[in-house]
Amino acid sequence: MSTILNVTDLTKKFGRLTAVNALSFSINKGNVYGILGPNGSGKSTTLGMILNVVNPTSGTFSWFDGTQNTHQALKRVGAIIERPNFYPYMTAAQNLRLVCRIKEVPQSKIEEKLELVDLLDRKNDKFKTYSLGMKQRLAIASALLNDPEILILDEPTNGLDPQGIAQVRGIIKKIAAQGTTILLASHLLDEVEKVCSHVLVLQKGTRIYFGEVTALTTDLGYFEINATDVTALQNILDKHKDIEKIEIHESYILAYPNKTISATDLSKSLSEQGIIITHFAQKHKTLEEQFLSLTKNQQL
Numbered sequence: 001m002s003t004i005l006n007v008t009d010l011t012k013k014f015g016r017l018t019a020v021n022a023l024s025f026s027i028n029k030g031n032v033y034g035i036l037g038p039n040g041s042g043k044s045t046t047l048g049m050i051l052n053v054v055n056p057t058s059g060t061f062s063w064f065d066g067t068q069n070t071h072q073a074l075k076r077v078g079a080i081i082e083r084p085n086f087y088p089y090m091t092a093a094q095n096l097r098l099v100c101r102i103k104e105v106p107q108s109k110i111e112e113k114l115e116l117v118d119l120l121d122r123k124n125d126k127f128k129t130y131s132l133g134m135k136q137r138l139a140i141a142s143a144l145l146n147d148p149e150i151l152i153l154d155e156p157t158n159g160l161d162p163q164g165i166a167q168v169r170g171i172i173k174k175i176a177a178q179g180t181t182i183l184l185a186s187h188l189l190d191e192v193e194k195v196c197s198h199v200l201v202l203q204k205g206t207r208i209y210f211g212e213v214t215a216l217t218t219d220l221g222y223f224e225i226n227a228t229d230v231t232a233l234q235n236i237l238d239k240h241k242d243i244e245k246i247e248i249h250e251s252y253i254l255a256y257p258n259k260t261i262s263a264t265d266l267s268k269s270l271s272e273q274g275i276i277i278t279h280f281a282q283k284h285k286t287l288e289e290q291f292l293s294l295t296k297n298q299q300l
């Protein structure tokens with residue numbers, strides 16, 4: 001798999017504040033990456049550094065195979081890190097023609113990209129008549145004019161209504177399906193869960209998770225169990241080879257497995273040891289719960 005970006009120990013300090021702290025990650029071709037974290041966690045600063053608009057305090061990053069300088073490499077990158085800004089009295093098509101001239105790409109790309117973002121039928125409308133969602137989609141079309149290998153978006157659905165959010169997410173998926181690598185920053189868990197294949201979770205500038213979204217969502221789960229004899233249940237679970245730890249709650253015991261174990265196998269093994277089960281449920285943590293427990297562990 002070819003590498004698009006390699007980031008090593010990237011750090012940014014603003015005075016005494018460390019906005020990004022020794023961050024390392026890499027981006028491979030064809031995946032959709034999310035940088036997830038609450039406001040102020042360093043997402044935009046990270047994007048700013050890799051796009052050469054924020055000077056790193058220390059650390060390095062290298063684009064593609066590292067043979068080109070950053071200026072050259074960034075010609076192969078499409079990015080929207082600010083609010084879309086076009087000439088209000090010009091039409092969408094006129095605005096994009098201007099971008100084509102600046103980026104030195106053929107005007108023939110305009111229709112193709114407007115079609116991709118569902119704006120072809122509105123191409124002759126003035127930018128100032130566009131809704132926020134349409135403006136964002138036009139910005140995406142503009143960033144794609146030079147057929148970049150990676151598209152970078154900072155909070156692409158911020159401020160949009162639910163319909164606008166769904167449209168922008170749909171377009172991001174469409175672009176990814178065509179093979180363009182995507183890196184987007186978002187503070188929204190459900191956005192990352194819906195759109196991304198990989199996620200970098202940031203807390204106060206520090207990486208607390210980097211990997212596949214599915215690895216974060218498909219945890220081992222846990223079991224909620226109660227029995228007529230709670231003490232006996234507790235003793236057996238404590239010694240059970242497949243159970244990592246238990247938590248005693250008022251009306252049930254939570255049992256966390258140390259490997260994948262089916263509800264049938266666990267309940268059967270309890271019954272075989274004389275436990276009369278009165279309640280048994282297998283639960284999974286949502287990405288939100290996982291995210292919260294990740295961030296909670298970090299604070300300890």
Ligand code: ADP
Pocket residue numbers: 014017019037038039040041042043044045046
């Ligand atoms: P995010 O995009 O995750 O919301 P940012 O990268 O914008 O976070 O900010 C990370 C931290 O760095 C925040 O505490 C923010 O206030 C601070 N910060 C960002 N840019 C500057 C700047 N130009 N000067 C001083 N502090 C900044």
Ligand code: MG
Pocket residue numbers: 043044045154155
């Ligand atoms: Mg930001």
